[in-house]
Amino acid sequence: MIDLIIENGTLIDGTGAPRRICDVGVVNGRIAMLGDLGGLPAHQRFNASARIVAPGFIDVHTHDDRLLLNRVEGPHPKLSQGVTTVVTGNCGISLAPLVTARPPSPLDLLGDDAWHFARFADYLDALDASRPALNAACLVGHSTLRVRHVANLERPATSDETSRMAHDLDDALTAGALGLSTGLYYPPARAASTREVIEVGRPLSAARGIVTMHLRDEADAIDEALREALQIGRELAIDTIVSHHKLVGRSNHGRSAATLAMFEDAAQHQSVCFDCYPYNASSTMLLPARVKQSDEVLVTWSKADPSAAGHSLFRLAEERDVSPEVLARRLAPAGAVYFAMSEEDVGRILAHPMSMVGSDGLAHDVQPHPRLWGTFPRVLGHYARERQLFSLETAVHKMTGLSARRFGLHKRGVITPGHCADIVVFDEHHIADRATFTHPTLACAGIDAVFVNGRLAYRDGEPHDVHAGQVIRRAH
Ligand SMILES: [Zn+2]
Structure with missing residues (x-):
């Protein structure tokens, strides 16, 4: 019996090859078969019609x-x-x-x-x-x-x-x-x-x-x-x-x-x-040398002055009447975004x-x-x-x-029989980042489902079974 069939989706397999309509069958956390699997019994089915199915x-x-x-x-x-x-x-x-x-x-x-x-x-x-x-x-x-x-x-x-x-x-x-x-x-x-x-x-x-x-x-x-x-x-x-x-x-x-x-x-x-x-x-870390090379610098965190996080280093420096490099030294240890x-x-x-x-x-x-x-x-x-x-x-x-x-x-990295079933299902017309420099922790739009080693880990904005990851040790 097949554990999971992701059906009716458009497969982009990760090799760079053109997309094709193709079902994906998963057994024991591995991709077991590809093709038209519509008639086969399965414990779980996921309908991916009008969606891209790609390697995680x-x-x-x-x-x-x-x-x-x-x-x-x-x-x-x-x-x-x-x-x-x-x-x-x-x-x-x-x-x-x-x-x-x-x-x-x-x-x-x-x-x-x-x-x-x-x-x-x-x-x-x-x-x-x-x-x-x-x-x-x-x-x-x-x-x-x-x-x-x-x-x-x-x-x-x-x-x-x-x-x-x-x-x-x-x-x-x-x-x-x-x-x-x-x-x-x-x-x-x-x-x-x-x-x-x-x-x-x-x-x-x-x-x-x-x-x-x-x-x-x-x-x-x-x-x-x-x-x-x-x-x-x-x-x-x-x-x-x-x-x-x-x-x-x-x-x-x-x-x-x-x-x-x-x-x-x-x-x-x-x-x-x-x-x-x-x-x-x-x-990266807040470094005076990099401040000089940047058009704008945003502080991402500061141990010396936590209230600086999220603010422009240049504006803070102006307000405090010091040079940006001097302020960078005062805020350290700290981190920054550099434009x-x-x-x-x-x-x-x-x-x-x-x-x-x-x-x-x-x-x-x-x-x-x-x-x-x-x-x-x-x-x-x-x-x-x-x-x-x-x-x-x-x-x-x-x-x-x-x-x-x-x-x-x-x-x-490639959807092919024998590979681990790391799979993402997404909407190619709506996938978009939503995180910005002012609101940096917004989740993106357009990801329908994520499977890690064959287990549903994320669906429609909600985490599911979040313990499906494995430590990949280098093969000897
Ligand atoms: Zn680096």
Whole structure:
């Protein structure tokens, strides 16, 4: 007997192939059969007529390490968008392995009360035990390893410290981590040399792990930073993913034509690609240097002055009669949204065949960037349907099949027999993001149902069975 038949829907299977009318049959959490299944008996039927049936979306760039452990009351920022799998631990920041009560910025983007996993395996076990709402594949953060092992973060690691970091990475890979992430832009890792990252990353080569990299610079020195990332991937001979590719600062607008050409050249010799989010504003810790590059800055949270959250840094600075940079220092530790990209670059990067979709959402911010709630419907509604930057099939591919292949997520991302039954049903005419910079936590419109491993997890705005996620451990 078939557990579930999603019938009468229009299937977009995640490979980029054209849509077709097709029923989907699910047995034991797996896709069992495709075709006209109208006459077959089933425990449960879901009518998807006039709807798109697609693989559940894969958010390849998240900071959901801690969110996954928590029970979310009400709509879930990711499930509500049709996301069924997240990749955690990006930008050098992973919740494990590190025990501390005072994580330095930007590690504190994950809060300061959940840093109690001495081993990566302990974190994965806790994730299993928490029965997460979504599937999770987890990266180890280089900055987390530095905070754990490097005595002075203002200098490159010693050879001793480097081998301790490499040893932790090796342990994590054995436990099932997907690979390593780096954030050389951020204070805890800025002093790390290219050589340090390569030596820490050594275990990735034999284990066939991946590396995701927040570049050392996304502004004036982006060419050099991109060359460094490519060198690291090449020397380790591993799949390399550049995170949230973008160009920051007015003087760099338009340079994506050149950076994308660099990616294309590199791809002739090594495995490389990138992710991006569909907004022309970024968000991270509040950094005076980035304030200077921005046309507008919104404070997302501040420990020193919580009342600043949701306000323009420039307006607050004027009211308080200080420079924005001085105020940025006074509000720290804090987070911000920066308007510093051009829409032309965002569109060009998103449309490139090497790009995947990742939200980079920050779930613990008081007034978060709307990408946390709106990324996937925004690509499908705004960029595919309204601006016709690409077909709906291509948009879905960028958030499913391509992502699963690039991140080595086996049996995910494509609707085909034998694959896990992560499925989203949505209305292609009405799907739209509703989260804005002033109202950033509004759930999107147009998602009818989300199935995680064959179980209905979300329907018509309401969470259902929210414990269907699995920890995806890297296959050995
Ligand atoms: Zn980042």
